[in-house]
Amino acid sequence: MRRFLLPVAAGLLLASGFLPSAAQALTVPATAAAHPLGTFTVNHYNGLRISPSEVRNLAVVDLAEVPTLQAETQVNGTYAARRCAALAAAQRLVVDGRTVPWRVTESSFAYEPGEGGLRTSRLTCRLAAAVRASETVAFTDGFEQERIGWREITAVGEGVRLSSSVPATSVSRELRAYPEDLLADPLDRRTATLTLSGTGVSPGAARGGVGIGGPVGDALAALDRTFTGLIGSDRLTAPLGLLAVGLAVVLGAGHALIPGHGKTVMAAYLAGRRGRPRDALVVGATVTATHTAGVLVVGLLLSAFTALAGESVLSWLGVAGGVLIAVIGLRLLLTTRRATDHGHGHGHGHAATKRAGLIGLGVAGGIVPSPSALIVLLGAIALGRTWFGVALVTAYGVGMAATLTVTGLLLVKLVDRLEHRAATGRRLAARVSALAPTGTAAMVVLLGAGLVLRSVTTL
Amino acid sequence: MTELRPGVAAFSRASYAAELRGDTDEARRYLEYAHADAWTPADLAYTRHYLGELALHSGDPATAADRYAEALRAYPAYRPALAGQARAAALSGRLPEALALYETVVERLPLPQYLIEQGETRLKAGLNADWTLLKAQRRLFEAAGVRDDLTWAEFEADHGDPVRAVEHARAEYARNPNLVAADALAWALFKAGKPAEALPYAKKATATGWRNALIAYHRARIERSLGRPTRIDPDFDPALPALARHS
Structure with a gap:
């Protein structure tokens, strides 16, 4: 019944050499380092770097055992250089509508031990194109694409902002560790389209979010890298999953320490309105709900519509958050003046207004998804x-x-x-306390306007 | 099956069952139903490829080549059809063309079966067969715990050590006592000098009426060596067994 070893579409995969690795997963724990994608595969990775003066590519071709053996007779002293020259000729780079040739700056070839006493091999080519990209970069890898295998492209901007059709980091660590749950359906990305938007830092480079510098900032950044790395780890075990969840809590807590997130606003609000402990809880809960919902919605939108650029979405949300804060500030100002006009009325309507203000604050604090949370979600979806x-x-x-x-x-x-001090009659404190509602309300308006301005400039 | 869920998968299976019964027309009809039902390029290529295989096994390599070409038009990356073109060329005697095609096939997808077909075509063209890649793959399969006794039984019987061929064939037949395994065991036993032991398996392989030139040839050779009157098909080329085998 050989024919039905190869039923229709699945047959294409089986026939293409995924059979050995699938069968291996069922039978023996891999002792030797068998190629995880199957012994027939030729796997391609391209890591593009766009800087103001040039475009570079780190191209890696990882050959599993069988193709390595097939190529063996051609290997000599000039093999790496010859192969990289062929690769450079087959990779098409179009910058601002113009085809640009690659130049090979470095080439190397190395064997690695494989299964069954055979070897795998790895060709590494560094390519460069001296070109000043100003609008678009289009890349197509046409190098020996007939064979089955993994095809991955990443792109980052160095000193230029990018919106990109490909991710900034390699999920396979440049073909060194293939994520296990993608093996049944390997990545097949042969083209990349990048749009440049002025100079600055690309989303990929800025994945740690707003930096706060210093030892604390460095520690947070290191944690952040571990965290984003965890999501793509080869095996997702229960302890590893729990570790990731714990790290997520710590990182979230650390992230909230970074300037922004309406902490100043919240401080001003609570000070001006004589907040109670309950109010702090309301704000905290609202931030969590808004942030989680925001990340999920933005993450799903970004993965559903590739045309959407992550950065501009974040900027627009920043504007929305700022506007919201400014509105809350204005309302505060109005109610403060009314309160001074009509004396202190602590009626029911007043409490409702206050609750709405608190929730608004929480929403404003959580509406801008933190970039690292977003990256984790997008990575997990991918x-x-x-x-x-x-x-x-x-x-x-x-x-x-x-x-x-x-x-x-x-x-x-x-x-x-x-x-308390005001009540016990310290004059200065009493005066500050009396001025507080109006002053803090004005501050909230100013802060909101500042946030709007900051987000608008990044649009 | 074909009424409950008519479609490419059901019709293909029905077709294969008909082929094993020796009803080639019925097999073709079911494959044509499957082809009419196919929509995706992969399904179109798959059904056209097997229409080609059916033609090839009926001794019509010209029609087979047309079907393989149609399969590749539907889905250019469909490697089995490329191998089919190589097979059709070799069986029509166009050896240089076949070797060039096999070169491409093996470059893209070095399955053991294609490597064996390539080796046989090279031998037929008076060249050396290089089994290095094939043997390396056997090591890889073994290291990965994959058992493909059928392939190695057939390969050892045709090109290697008949004793090892018998071992592989017995293992295969013990696990999957089907027609193909019966034929492999019969041929391995015959090659190992045990035609009397081989005959029951050869009979079993042909019992359903399957009109396959290779198994008919195997049975005829076994019967002749036992001194029975038999006719060996003069059109069958025993130098390319792997090309006749694949189905």
């Missing part, structure tokens, strides 16, 4: 681990909320102290 990504993003939001709630509680305490 790896087919969407639910794991959702769990991590939720954990991240919980961490953020914890920091904000604690900050809020501390503020409430502080304000209580101030009030």
Whole structure:
């Protein structure tokens, strides 16, 4: 019944050499380093780097055992140089509508031990094209694409902003570690289209979010890299998953320490409105809910519509957050003046207004998805681990909320102290306290306007 | 099956069953149903490829070559059809063309079966067969725990050590006692000098009426060596067994 070893589409995969690796997964734990994609595969990786003065490519071709053996007779001292020259000729680079030739700057070829006493091999070519890209870069890899295998392209900007059809980081660590759950359906990316938008840092380079520098900032950045790395690890075991969730909470908490996130606004609000501990909790919970929902919506939108650029979405959300804060500030100002006009009325309507203001604050604090949470989610979607990504993003939001709630509680305490002193008749404190509602409301408006301005400039 | 869920998969299976019964017309009809039902390029290529295989096994390499070409038009990356073109060329005696095609096939997808077909075509053209790649693959399969006794039984019987061929064929037949395994065991036993032991398996392989030139040839050779009157098909070329085998 040989024919039905190869039923229709699945047969294409089986016939193409995925059979050995699939069967291996069922029978023996791999002792030797068998090629995870099957012994027939030729796998391609291209890592594009766009800088203001040139375009570079790190091209890697990973040959499994059988193609390595097939090529063996051609290997001599000039093999790497010959192969890289052929590769450079077959890779098409179009910058601002013009085809640009590649120049090989470095080539190397190395064997690695494979299965059954055979070897695998790895060709590494560094290519460069001295060209000043100003609008678009289109790349197509046409080098020996007939054989089955993994095809991956990444792109980052160095000193230029990119919106890109391909990710910034390699999920296979440049063909060194293939993510296991993608093996049944290997990546098949042969083209990349990049759009440049002025100078600056690309989304890929800025994945840690706003840097805060210093030792704390460095530690957070290191954690961040571990975190984004975890999502793509080869095996997703329960301890590793829990570790990732724990890290997500810590990172979320750390992320909320970075300037922004309406902490100043929250401080001003709580101070001006004589907040209670409950209010801090409301803000924290709203931030978590908004942030998680925001990341999920933006993440799904970004993975569904490739035309959408992550950066501009984040900027627009930043504008929305700023506007929201400014509106809250204006409302605060209005109610403060009304309160001064009509005396202190603590009616039911007033409480509802206050609740709405608190929730608004939380929404403003959580509406801009943090880039690292977004990257984790997008990575998880790309790896087919969407639910794991959702769990991590939720954990991240919980961490953020914890920091904000604690900050809020501390503020409430502080304000209580101030009030207490005012009540005991210290004149200066009393005057500050009396001025507080109007002053803080004005501050909230200013901060909101500042946020809007900051986000608009990045659009 | 074909009524419950008519489609490419069901019609292809029905076609194969008909082919094993020796009803080539019925087999072709089912494949044509499958082809009419196929929509995706991969399905179109698949059904056209097997229409080609059917023609090839009926001794019509010209029609087979047309079907393979149609399969490649539907889906240019469909490697089995490229191998089919090589097979049709070799069986029509166009050896240089066949060797060039096999070169491309093996370059893209070095399956053991294609490597064996290429080796046989080279031998037929008076060249050396290089089994290095094939043997390396056997090591890889073994290291990965993949058992393909059928391929090695057939290869060892035709080009290697008949004793090893018998071992592989017995292992295969013990696991999958089907027509193909019965034929492999019969031929391995015959090559190992045991025609009397081989005959029951050769009879079993032909019992359903399957009109396959290779198994008919195997049975005829076995019967003749036992001194029975038999006729060997003069059109069958025993130098290219792997090309006649694949189905």
